Amino acid sequence: EPEVTQTPSHQVTQMGQEVILRCVPISNHLYFYWYRQILGQKVEFLVSFYNNEISEKSEIFDDQFSVERPDGSNFTLKIRSTKLEDSAMYFCASSEGQLTSGMPDTQYFGPGTRLTVL
Amino acid sequence: AQKVTQAQTEISVVEKEDVTLDCVYETRDTTYYLFWYKQPPSGELVFLIRRNSFDEQNEISGRYSWNFQKSTSSFNFTITASQVVDSAVYFCALIRKGNQGGKLIFGQGTELSVKP
Numbered sequence: 048e049p050e051v052t053q054t055p056s057h058q059v060t061q062m063g064q065e066v067i068l069r070c071v072p073i074s075n076h077l078y079f080y081w082y083r084q085i086l087g088q089k090v091e092f093l094v095s096f097y098n099n100e101i102s103e104k105s106e107i108f109d110d111q112f113s114v115e116r117p118d119g120s121n122f123t124l125k126i127r128s129t130k131l132e133d134s135a136m137y138f139c140a141s142s143e144g145q146l147t148s149g150m151p152d153t154q155y156f157g158p159g160t161r162l163t164v165l
Numbered sequence: 166a167q168k169v170t171q172a173q174t175e176i177s178v179v180e181k182e183d184v185t186l187d188c189v190y191e192t193r194d195t196t197y198y199l200f201w202y203k204q205p206p207s208g209e210l211v212f213l214i215r216r217n218s219f220d221e222q223n224e225i226s227g228r229y230s231w232n233f234q235k236s237t238s239s240f241n242f243t244i245t246a247s248q249v250v251d252s253a254v255y256f257c258a259l260i261r262k263g264n265q266g267g268k269l270i271f272g273q274g275t276e277l278s279v280k281p
Contacts, residue, residue: 155212
């Protein structure tokens with residue numbers, strides 16, 4: 048069964064450093080997402096991406112964050128200058144985006160990247 | 166504004182007990198979609214079910230069942246004859262109609278511990 052994959056599984060970085068989290072969405076999916084989960088808290092939406100553009104973003108997704116689809120398979124989240132509070136599990140998700148009835152498709156999640164900022 | 170509340174932070178049961186996880190949501194939309202996801206100790210988020218707001222039929226899948234009641238804005242999840250492998254954090258989530266590419270709004274999650 049197709050699945051979303053993410054690398055690395057765990058990233059440790061120093062405060063102020065740039066990090067890039069990588070995701071390979073399910074191959075026929077058109078919508079891609081990033082969510083984050085601070086330890087012990089709920090999952091929060093960061094951004095969605097469709098047709099090489101940001102579709103929606105949350106207030107968390109400020110200028111320090113950017114997303115890119117550099118090729119036909121990868122989807123990346125870049126944090127330019129990491130802060131301690133960026134430590135969290137980052138989940139990538141994708142959805143088919145084929146339905147035209149107005150029903151949102153199910154979002155399928157990857158296993159997550161645990162980011163630790165020291 | 167939309168909101169999902171899972172009031173039960175932690176539940177502990179003994180294997181073979183039935184357990185119900187509560188989910189209450191708030192939305193002004195008349196059409197919306199509700200989801201349950203499971204997060205086992207390994208950390209990934211696993212999709213369990215999706216329901217449309219206009220379909221209030223209960224659903225059963227093996228030991229899992231879901232009770233959707235629009236009148237009380239609840240979408241509760243019952244595990245029958247729980248097993249140790251059911252131990253996980255369970256999240257209820259909401260998304261509005263037409264929100265292709267839009268955000269899932271998650272509840273705080275309920276941590277279920279099933280003891281042998």
